[in-house]
Amino acid sequence: MGNFFSDNDDLQYYFERGIDWDALVETTEYGYRTKDGFKNVEEAKAFYREVADMVGTLVADEIAPRAAAIDREGAHLENGVAHLPKAMDEVFKQIKGLDLHKLCLPRELGGLNAPMMLYFVNAEMMARADVSTMTHHSFHAGIALALLIFSIQEGSTTFDVEGAAIASTRFAKEIEEIARGDAWGCMDITEPDAGSDMAALRAFAEQDEAGNWHLSGQKIFITSGHGKYHLVIARTETAKASADPMAGLKGLSMFLVKMYEDQPDGTRKNFITIDRLEEKLGHHGSVTAALSFDRAPAQLIGKRGEGFRYMLTLMNNARLGVGFESLGLCETALRAAKDYAAGRRSMGKTIDRHEMIADYIDEMESDCQAIRALAVHGAYHEELAQKIAILQQLAPCGDVETVALEKRARRHRRHARKVTPLLKYLAAEKAVEMSRRALQIHGGSGYTKDYAPERLLRDALVMPIYEGTSQIQALMAMKDALGAIIKKPQKFITKLAQARWRSLSAKDELERRVSKIQFLCLSAQQHLATRTAAQKIRALGDKPVTAWKDELTKNWDPKRDFALAMLHAERLIKLLTDEAVCEIMLAQAKKHPERRAVLARYLERAELRARALHEEITTSGARLLATLHGGEADPETAAG
Numbered sequence: 001m002g003n004f005f006s007d008n009d010d011l012q013y014y015f016e017r018g019i020d021w022d023a024l025v026e027t028t029e030y031g032y033r034t035k036d037g038f039k040n041v042e043e044a045k046a047f048y049r050e051v052a053d054m055v056g057t058l059v060a061d062e063i064a065p066r067a068a069a070i071d072r073e074g075a076h077l078e079n080g081v082a083h084l085p086k087a088m089d090e091v092f093k094q095i096k097g098l099d100l101h102k103l104c105l106p107r108e109l110g111g112l113n114a115p116m117m118l119y120f121v122n123a124e125m126m127a128r129a130d131v132s133t134m135t136h137h138s139f140h141a142g143i144a145l146a147l148l149i150f151s152i153q154e155g156s157t158t159f160d161v162e163g164a165a166i167a168s169t170r171f172a173k174e175i176e177e178i179a180r181g182d183a184w185g186c187m188d189i190t191e192p193d194a195g196s197d198m199a200a201l202r203a204f205a206e207q208d209e210a211g212n213w214h215l216s217g218q219k220i221f222i223t224s225g226h227g228k229y230h231l232v233i234a235r236t237e238t239a240k241a242s243a244d245p246m247a248g249l250k251g252l253s254m255f256l257v258k259m260y261e262d263q264p265d266g267t268r269k270n271f272i273t274i275d276r277l278e279e280k281l282g283h284h285g286s287v288t289a290a291l292s293f294d295r296a297p298a299q300l301i302g303k304r305g306e307g308f309r310y311m312l313t314l315m316n317n318a319r320l321g322v323g324f325e326s327l328g329l330c331e332t333a334l335r336a337a338k339d340y341a342a343g344r345r346s347m348g349k350t351i352d353r354h355e356m357i358a359d360y361i362d363e364m365e366s367d368c369q370a371i372r373a374l375a376v377h378g379a380y381h382e383e384l385a386q387k388i389a390i391l392q393q394l395a396p397c398g399d400v401e402t403v404a405l406e407k408r409a410r411r412h413r414r415h416a417r418k419v420t421p422l423l424k425y426l427a428a429e430k431a432v433e434m435s436r437r438a439l440q441i442h443g444g445s446g447y448t449k450d451y452a453p454e455r456l457l458r459d460a461l462v463m464p465i466y467e468g469t470s471q472i473q474a475l476m477a478m479k480d481a482l483g484a485i486i487k488k489p490q491k492f493i494t495k496l497a498q499a500r501w502r503s504l505s506a507k508d509e510l511e512r513r514v515s516k517i518q519f520l521c522l523s524a525q526q527h528l529a530t531r532t533a534a535q536k537i538r539a540l541g542d543k544p545v546t547a548w549k550d551e552l553t554k555n556w557d558p559k560r561d562f563a564l565a566m567l568h569a570e571r572l573i574k575l576l577t578d579e580a581v582c583e584i585m586l587a588q589a590k591k592h593p594e595r596r597a598v599l600a601r602y603l604e605r606a607e608l609r610a611r612a613l614h615e616e617i618t619t620s621g622a623r624l625l626a627t628l629h630g631g632e633a634d635p636e637t638a639a640g
């Protein structure tokens with residue numbers, strides 16, 4: 001009997017020591033005021049441990065052995081109805097039987113009230129077994145929780161402060177149906193002419209005279225798109241001109257659209273048509289549907305024009321999910337590579353004794369630890385930000401405590417916002433790199449279907465594409481980093497000076513080395529910010545002096561003003577990622593000395609990367625920008 005929980009030392013570290021369960025249990029149990037809830041962290045943790053251990057066995061014994069069959073059969077469409085592969089149906093019967101769909105839903109709504117962190121731990125293990133299964137599983141509770149959060153955000157959830165419980169919520173029926181495992185949902189954003197560019201979305205919804213909404217248009221690439229509950233983003237505001245904000249993101253609204261309704265006579269009435277299932281390179285078990293909506297009845301969530309804001313909440317969680325999914329796949333690739341290399345002999349020794357292969361495997365191990373560090377950190381802060389928002393509604397307290405909670409929530413939101421694109425970027429890119437390395441380590445056998453790496457590589461290739469491509473993550477991280485400098489330049493200069501000073505003076509050698517990476521990262525940002533500002537100041541030459549103030553303080557156009565930063569955004573996100581990983585690992589090393597070796601190994605490669613990335617960002621790019629935008633190359637960056 002295998003167990004993907006107990007056989008993973010790094011995961012065990014997080015579960016037993018690395019995760020601050022105190023804060024997660026306290027908020028999940030509404031400050032220990034719930035009637036039927038756990039009364040302390042030990043009780044709760046013992047339950048979570050049992051669940052993780054059970055899931056560890058389930059995924060090792062029931063899901064992993066079916067992964068190849070799931071891939072071979074794939075999801076398919078028959079008479080307009082999508083079917084999962086048989087092996088996956090069998091797995092989902094077991095998942096339903098074990099009540100895993102209700103794991104993180106509140107008790108008041110039929111759930112088991114576990115923290116999302118436990119879901120993510122399970123998600124990593126499930127993805128290690130099979131990514132299609134993990135993905136489809138995530139569209140159960142993930143959608144139910146999104147419905148709950150949306151309802152809280154729009155104000156249609158009421159709270160029983162005395163009894164510390166959710167008293168009523170707009171989507172209770174839907175959430176309970178999903179909790180029972182009788183339905184799931186999906187997230188319908190992408191259209192044939194709008195993927196990364198959401199401002200180009202064209203599906204629209206209109207209201208009839210009675211005030212009912214009807215949604216029309218096409219959505220493509222919808223994972224688990226044969227689900228009952230569709231969270232659909234659609235245009236509700238018409239624009240007079242393309243420059244009108246209503247033509248872009250501000251004209252979008254969020255809707256819940258039911259795919260079907262079961263009738264009392266046993267028939268099923270459909271409101272959405274599945275046009276086709278995509279034939280994909282990998283993720284064969286997962287349904288990826290193209291859908292048509294023709295005046296489908298729709299329920300508006302929140303207010304008109306707030307769709308993009310709601311979608312960001314949905315996407316943040318989904319991006320964390322892809323982080324854990326990619327991590328699970330990396331873990332399988334690493335283990336497959338290690339097992340094969342330990343058994344295969346070449347030139348008198350097993351190939352894991354050859355230096356180059358040993359280096360690959362060593363880096364893969366270190367990278368898995370880095371991804372897990374980022375993933376747990378991101379999931380922790382996102383969950384607390386969301387749970388504190390619920391706690392605020394339930395807090396029988398005066399203004400002082402509410403203000404303190406708001407401050408805490410803001411801090412967690414800030415951390416989650418910073419780390420989520422970094423995690424999505426790193427984990428997805430590493431999934432591709434590691435599965436390719438695993439294939440390479442298998443030599444000719446790796447290129448056959450007799451071994452897992454070819455499937456892992458096919459499955460991995462979508463990870464840098466969906467839930468926002470790697471390039472989009474890089475742009476988001478760059479805009480946040482440079483935006484912060486423009487907003488508070490003095491704070492940035494102080495941070496830069498402090499990092500430099502710590503890199504020279506910190507007592508701890510590891511802290512000095514981490515500070516050096518922070519310094520290189522900040523100094524690369526400083527280069528991009530000053531070049532961006534210099535460009536802007538040069539452009540003032542064409543404007544009257546009276547317009548200068550507005551140009552410098554207000555009129556920033558990312559497309560025009562951030563060209564150099566956009567060119568280097570991927571290099572910058574790599575630096576930001578190394579910086580964040582090192583900071584998290586340093587904090588762990590300070591608390592738990594056995595983690596010093598984990599950081600020291602990661603630093604060996606991160607330090608070299610940081611120097612190279614800093615050099616690239618500060619010396620290249622001018623030639624290409626001159627070609628793209630015209631004009632002469634900036635002599636200071638002409639090396640590019």
Ligand SMILES: Cc1cc2nc3c(=O)[nH]c(=O)nc-3n(C[C@H](O)[C@H](O)[C@H](O)COP(=O)(O)OP(=O)(O)OC[C@H]3O[C@@H](n4cnc5c(N)ncnc54)[C@H](O)[C@@H]3O)c2cc1C
Pocket residue numbers: 186187188189190194195196197220221222223224280283288462465466467468469470471472475
């Ligand atoms: C298997 C699978 C499952 C999916 N599941 C879902 C789902 O459940 N729901 C859903 O709504 N969508 C889903 N998608 C769609 C996915 O999110 C999109 O494919 C993705 O957002 C990219 O959009 P696109 O394909 O239109 O590519 P484009 O947006 O056309 O991008 C093409 C390339 O250009 C790059 N690019 C675009 N803009 C810029 C820029 N400004 N700067 C630099 N580079 C840029 C991109 O990074 C990419 O490399 C899924 C896709 C796949 C393949």
